[in-house]
Amino acid sequence: MSTVAERIAASGAGNALELRGVSRLFGALTALADVTLTVRPGERRAVLGSNGAGKTTLLNCMTGDFPPTSGTVRFFSEDVTYLPPHERIRRGLRRTYQISLLFQGLKVRENIYLACRGVSRNRFSFLRTRARDTLMESVADLISLVHLETVADRLVGELAHGQQRQLEIALALAGAPRFILFDEPAAGLSPTERGDLVAILTALPPHIGYIIIEHDMDVALRVVESVTMMHNGRVFKEGAPHEIEADPEVQELYLGGGHG
């Protein structure tokens, strides 16, 4: 399965994500100002920056949660600027949310089932999916990937915070993702859970690229090959993790503020 996706990725599909001159205004507030950014297929990148730097707005423009005020967004060469989120998801984009957005009234298994069903066919089916269905195998695989077997038949509202974060990640891994946007996946996780998260991220098949927003440098810089620093809605610096860490301006602006 992965080889097919790798071939697609390698067949000159261009950049996984390409943002050109993307701006987003909220009234008088400029959340994003003329951001141009390209990410290769399979590339793993961290987006860093202080609160209000525009990181989450950037993800929202990529997924279509909020369309940009101006500029274009391309996903594997296709202009998706004005596509609704569900169309982008069906094309292989995925995301997680900073504050878990889950289906509280459903079981863990049903949450993951919905994510798997959402990127396959028969979304409107009136028939129950049989236990032997291949889709149910993917559901079981995802449950074990994020270590939620013991609570698979519990309601999401009953889960601990860390387990909800794990589920949040599982929802983004459903189907055949080509590119994933992680919005602070480690927020509120225990050290052990952070270890699990790093293991999941580094074990992703190489053709799946991602962007990760993360305040925990131990997590962020261990799982990426490139870094984009944002400041006041603009791209401030781009480079390899060690370059960014060593950059005096970055240290002044970001790492110096209590993170160094």
Add this chain to the structure above:
Amino acid sequence: MALTQTTEPEQFGLEPAQRTTAFARWVAENWLLLLLGLLLLLLPAVAGEFVLTQIVGWSLDLGLIALSLMLLAGYGGMVSLVQMTVASVAGYTLTILGASSITAISLFWPWWVAAPLAIAVAVLFGAFAGILSARTEGIYTIMITLAIAAAFFYLTLQNYAIFNGFNGFTRIPAPKFWGIDWNEAVPLYYLILFFAAVGYLVVFYISRAAFGLALQGVRDNPRRMEAIGYNVTAHRVAAYAFAALIAGVGGILMVWLNHQISPGTAGIQATIYLLVVAVVGGVSHPIGAFVGAFIFVLLRTFALDALIAVGLDGRRFQLLIGIGFLIIMLFSPDGVVGLWRRWAARVRGNGNGERNVS
């Protein structure tokens, strides 16, 4: 316990012996529902025409219409006040295309043309209401659907050319086929029981199918549904259309049961009553619609006599309905079904506790 139990995941490839135990367990879990079904099937042996049609028959039909609201509100998070209107659209269409005492308007087409067309019109009407309200949430959904309901009510009240205005239609016959006169109490009762049971089972079944789960996903978190690949608006409109199918069938049975339809059938009061029925019963499980309808019909029928019996003015029966509604809401915001669930959980909890001690 049995009524609000969700079924276990389906099991396949079981040995015959295991199948028998799985069946036994299913019976054990659903004994109350099976008992209820058996009672309803045997009711005509003991009950008279009044109880069959005006109490239980009307409860089942009102429950079927309320079921369409339960589907939208309980699973979809959309409180639609248009469901009684959808049922009335089906009823009016059936009457206008079929037979009634108003020969100047009714077209007297056979029932097997008029009834399917009436349901089709109701589904289109429901889908239209869905398109108008699918992009709204919460109180705005209530306002838009209430506006549609009010508009249809005043249309039927003021239009004499098609809807015969204030008078509406009377002497609407139920059909005769298979050598059965469905106007008779017992056949009509079984007809309503059949559709109520089918409606209940279908809604219960789809609650764990892709469509029903996605609807509950839309209720819990529409934004996330978009972000895992669902067209939320399309799902909402589809739910309205399917709910309209249920309400439409309920509307046709309602006309065959009452033999008349008038603006009051689609009135604001009827709209509010349906909401009361669904909420009192509880929208978290399809059985709630029928429980609510039964309670409502009992109050509606006997409150007047009960008030007179204790020396009060019988015209205050609505007050009694209101107080009943208030009491249930006060003690159980999720209706009788919620009350039942908590009670069953307590009984189960005690049982487990005793077993742990011993």
